[in-house]
Amino acid sequence: MDPGAATPLLASTVSPGQVAVGLAYVTFILLWLYSELLAYRQRERSAHADGKHDPEQQSLANGQANGEVPPAADAVQVLPMTKSGFARCLQLDQKTLLANREYLKAGAEFGTILFWYYVADRTTVFPEHAKSYSRDVMGFIFLGLTLVAFATSLKKAKAPVLLNRQQTEEWKGWMQVLFLLYHYFEAREVYNAIRVFIAGYVWMTGYGNFLYYYKTKDFSFGRFCQMMWRLNFLVIMTCLVLQNSYMLYYICPMHTLFTIMVYGCLGIYSKVNSSPAGILTKFALCFLTVYICWDIKPVFYAIWTPLSPIMGYIDPRRPSNDQMFEWYFRSSLDRYVWIHGMMIAYLHPFADAFLQRVDSWPLRSRWAVRGMLLAGVAGGFTMWYQLVYMLPKVEYNKVHPYTSWIPITLWCMLRNLLPSMRTFSLSLYGWLGCITLETYISQFHTWLSTGIPNGQPKMLLAFFPAQYPLLNFAGVTAVYVYVSYRLFLLTNTLKSAVIPAKVGPLLWRNFAIFGLASAFLYITALILVHIIPFTPFMSPILAPRTV
Known part of the structure; x- marks a missing residue:
């Protein structure tokens, strides 16, 4: 093929x-429209009468809208699919x-x-613009957003708890903003900082999941499935619609893997979790497992190569013979x-008690x-x-796995130094922190543009001509954040319909x-697809992008 030729x-x-x-x-669209028609007719019939709730209505999940097993079904062991x-x-049961x-x-x-993803990313309905880095503009956007957050969303917690939920969500939020701006502006000079931020996300996977399992001792399969749904449902559907590899969205498999490893660490022989010796032994075994499975590269490839249809990835713009390299x-x-x-989650009660004790000391000792x-x-x-x-990028990547814990630990210490710093958080960043998964996936297809299956987001999605970069940034960002937030809500709604929290006949x-x-x-x-000659676009308006 001629490399200079236009390629669909x-x-x-x-x-x-x-x-x-x-x-x-199409099935969901038709069923939803019919349900709305039924609701309209019901409202018309009840316009002159008091409407009453029908307790016999059944939900998509199991017969009740809240996703829980109805009391009358508690003793039922076999739940017919037809019911x-x-x-x-x-x-069409009304x-x-x-x-x-x-x-x-x-x-x-x-x-x-998902259809919007396809139209925005894979067709010529919206043009693409080249990325352009401006340190001044990028810094101004982040500083401006932070000032707005301080002015409008400063929120006080009930107690000055170390690394509380509001604080960690805020942490995820401002890191995500910088991570996204790094992609939007292609700010290569902050690459090392972005590596630390991604390590921070993974760190919180270990921290948050450990706290939950260690405190609640809830290792139920239903809760585990809900977590897997949260991490993977959106990305799997996106991969199907856009013909992408799972590894294009590498943070999703990373969080999935390390969530499973935390679950296994605490769930296997959970009785020893109450023993300091037992939990420290588990930490040591985790380090040993990671060393064997990653630091000994042939072991990694032996484990993961059979899963290459799922975990493999080749950038079509930079072909390679090693499809497992990206995952490695x-x-x-x-x-x-x-x-x-x-480890920090395990030490959390001791560190929190220490800070509370320091807060109660006399002024001079406290400040010393x-x-x-x-x-x-x-x-x-x-x-x-x-x-x-x-260090330069390549040299930094070599030491990053062994040093990323340093800035993370220092940030935790600084952010929790004073009671007021532990009490207050910026809820705007906290809100953004709740939708990091959706903003991460959506950035590829409704903020940036990949253009091709498995392509990296090298271009910017554009609503306005190239001479209006800031106006375009504002317009595209508004749509992007709205879409991400809706996906967050929709994923949770569908989760409640499919996966009940408790293991039982309903779950199976x-x-x-x-x-x-x-x-x-x-x-x-x-x-x-073997009968009908489908094409990926149906009119010149939805024509594919070319290079």
């Missing part, structure tokens, strides 16, 4: 996965459709956003820091200790900055229904 950036045919998602989307809310919706309007609408809206590189950078997060802590933070950060952070029945429905859609799609 879409596959010549639609994939079975795209057809399967399309069939599901499920999903099956009754397909049978009561069930009315009860499930929320879930049907969520499915329809979710599919609409990304996961190895932060292979240890999640264990440090677990705080002064020493601050001096230690300043000295540690200065040494890390000069000896590690200033829902798994069976979900699996059978997926298999039916995919087999139907396979048949259709």
Whole structure:
């Protein structure tokens, strides 16, 4: 092929996965519209009468809209699939459709956003602009957003607890903003800082999950499945619609893997978790496992190469013979820091008690200790900055797995030095911290532009001409944040319809229904793509991008 020739950036045919998602989307649209028609008729009939709730309405999940097993079904061990809310919706049972309007609408809206991904990223409906780095503009945007957050969203917690939930969500939020700005402006000079931020996300995976499992001792399979749904449902559907590899969104498999490892660390032989010796032994085994599976590279490849259809990735713009390199590189950078997060979570009660004790000391003693802590933070950060952070990219990546815990620990110390610093947080950044997964995935297709299956986001999505870069940034960002927030809500709504928190007949029945429905859609799609010559666009307006 002539490298200078214009090349269509879409596959010549639609994939079975795209057809399967399309069939599901159309089904949800039709069922939702019919449910709205039924609701309209019901409102008309009750206009002159008092409407009453029908307790027999059944939900998509199990017969009730809240996703819990109804009391009368507690003793039932076998739940027929034909009696499920999903099956009754397909049978056009009016009561069930009315009860499930929320879930049907969520499915329809979710599919609409995926269609928006496709239109924005893979067609010429919206143009692309080249990235342009401006340190001044990038710094101004972040500083301006931070000032707005301080002015409008400063929130006080109930107690000055070390590393409380509001604080960690805020932490995720401002890191995510800088991470996204780094991608938008291609700010290569802050690459090392972004590596630290990604390590911070992985650190919080270890920290947050350890705290939950250690305190609640809740290792239920239902809760675990809910977590896996949260981490993977959106990314899997996006991969199907856009014909991308799972590893294009590398943070999702990273968080999934390390979440599973935290779950295994505490869930296996959980009785020893109450023993300091037992928990320290588990930490040591985690370090040993990571060393064997990552530092000995042939072991890593032996484990993961059989999973290359899922974990493999080749950038079409930079072809390579090693499809596992991306997964090895990304996961190895932060292979240890999640264990440090677990260790800090284990020490959390002791550190929190120490800070509370310092807060109660006389003024002079209190500030003497705080002064020493601050001096230690300043000295540690200065040494890390000069000896590690200033290294060139390649050299920095070599030491990052062994040093990323240093700035993270120093930040935790600085951020929690005073009671007021532990009490107050910026809820604007906290809100953004709640939707980091959705903003991470959406940036590829509704803020930036990849253009091709498995392509990196090298261009910017554009609503306005190139001579209006800031106006375009504002417009695209507004749509991008809105779409991300809606996806956050929709993913949780659909999760409540499919996965109950408790393990039981309902969970297994829902798994069976979900699996059978997926298999039916995919087999139907396979048949259709061999019968009908699908094309990825239906008019010149939706023509594929070219290079």
